[in-house]
Amino acid sequence: MTPFLQIIHLSDFHFATQDEKFRIGQLRRALQRSRIKKSIQDFILHGLAGHDEFALRRLKRFFDRELSDSPWDALPTWIVNTGDHSTWGSPNAIASAHKLQSELAERPNVQVLDLFGNHDAWPGTFPLCASRHAIRLHRKMLRDQYFPGRHPSNILSASLPETSGKVVISSLNSVIHEKWRNFRAIGEVKEDFYQGEAPRAGTQLRQLEEVVSGWRNELKLLFVAAHHPVHDPEPSAFPIMKLRNAKEVADCVGTATGDAALTIFLAGHTHKLFPAIGQFPMSAECVNQEPLLSNQIQLINGTTMQENRLATNDIPNWPHILTVLRLYQNPNSPHSLSVVRQLAGRHLAQGRYTWLQSFGVNSRLQETLAVPTDKQR
Numbered sequence: 001m002t003p004f005l006q007i008i009h010l011s012d013f014h015f016a017t018q019d020e021k022f023r024i025g026q027l028r029r030a031l032q033r034s035r036i037k038k039s040i041q042d043f044i045l046h047g048l049a050g051h052d053e054f055a056l057r058r059l060k061r062f063f064d065r066e067l068s069d070s071p072w073d074a075l076p077t078w079i080v081n082t083g084d085h086s087t088w089g090s091p092n093a094i095a096s097a098h099k100l101q102s103e104l105a106e107r108p109n110v111q112v113l114d115l116f117g118n119h120d121a122w123p124g125t126f127p128l129c130a131s132r133h134a135i136r137l138h139r140k141m142l143r144d145q146y147f148p149g150r151h152p153s154n155i156l157s158a159s160l161p162e163t164s165g166k167v168v169i170s171s172l173n174s175v176i177h178e179k180w181r182n183f184r185a186i187g188e189v190k191e192d193f194y195q196g197e198a199p200r201a202g203t204q205l206r207q208l209e210e211v212v213s214g215w216r217n218e219l220k221l222l223f224v225a226a227h228h229p230v231h232d233p234e235p236s237a238f239p240i241m242k243l244r245n246a247k248e249v250a251d252c253v254g255t256a257t258g259d260a261a262l263t264i265f266l267a268g269h270t271h272k273l274f275p276a277i278g279q280f281p282m283s284a285e286c287v288n289q290e291p292l293l294s295n296q297i298q299l300i301n302g303t304t305m306q307e308n309r310l311a312t313n314d315i316p317n318w319p320h321i322l323t324v325l326r327l328y329q330n331p332n333s334p335h336s337l338s339v340v341r342q343l344a345g346r347h348l349a350q351g352r353y354t355w356l357q358s359f360g361v362n363s364r365l366q367e368t369l370a371v372p373t374d375k376q377r
């Protein structure tokens, strides 16, 4: 197996300033005095928690210790962050997240694909409590200062060894800067423009189709990063958290790639790893993830470092997690490649980041997806 590309997927840092953390403490005490159901209290407090200070330092150490080993130090690495750098969208919190991310990327051959999430669009307060003007000003600040990249045009690509094939990653902006929808964490992929800038012609999805068609027969595997998952593994009965036009996104990306290339959607937002440990598919044919098509797969990273003080039964044993995808080409069959998922995290959100181990075996967990690359468009 010939290694050629490493993707490190981070998400949902949820940085918060000391002042913002103090306000959450006040809210927690107020909720405890209220008659609001405990499950709803937990949902609110989990969504509003800030980052874990201890995780911050330990994540840096893990990168230095474990993610620069040979041969990966000499191969391309893409760091993909699917957003929610902050809980309240405050500039200081986003700046702290960016400082950490640039320190993590300080190594050879690293490129970063950086998205913002629905929380980053909060103008320092609950969206419902903010004026439309404040939301517009915040959007302009967010894009001008921290996320100037255009979607879907900030594209990275890597070549498969000894073939003309390409692996490509693109992004979609799914965040809505609108008080009611963002209050409910709803997303939608539509025009990507912001205050002070004239919208480009066409929607993001049409633009993505144009970009993908430009790769013609070279494209073998497409990654599409967005904050909101296209396939929602645990859809709520209530109109919250969803991507409004998930089917449209799946269909448009499917039209762009045709049958020839597999698409892997990378997302955050839910704070739950998906597929769960041990359920990573061996091939695209093994899964049915509505509304995704037969050559599309959804992967979701949980939160990499959000504070976890709510020891409820819902929280998985590895609440702090990062996904490492290592891509290999089979030298005996240049028409296939493997995507190997390895996971690292902090067990019970404590201690240092370590590689997750295979159950019952003293070796690193490695789950492999086979990607055929010999299909023609």
Ligand SMILES: [Fe+2]
Residues within 6 Å of the ligand: 012, 014, 083, 084, 117, 119, 269, 270, 271
């Ligand atoms: Fe989040």
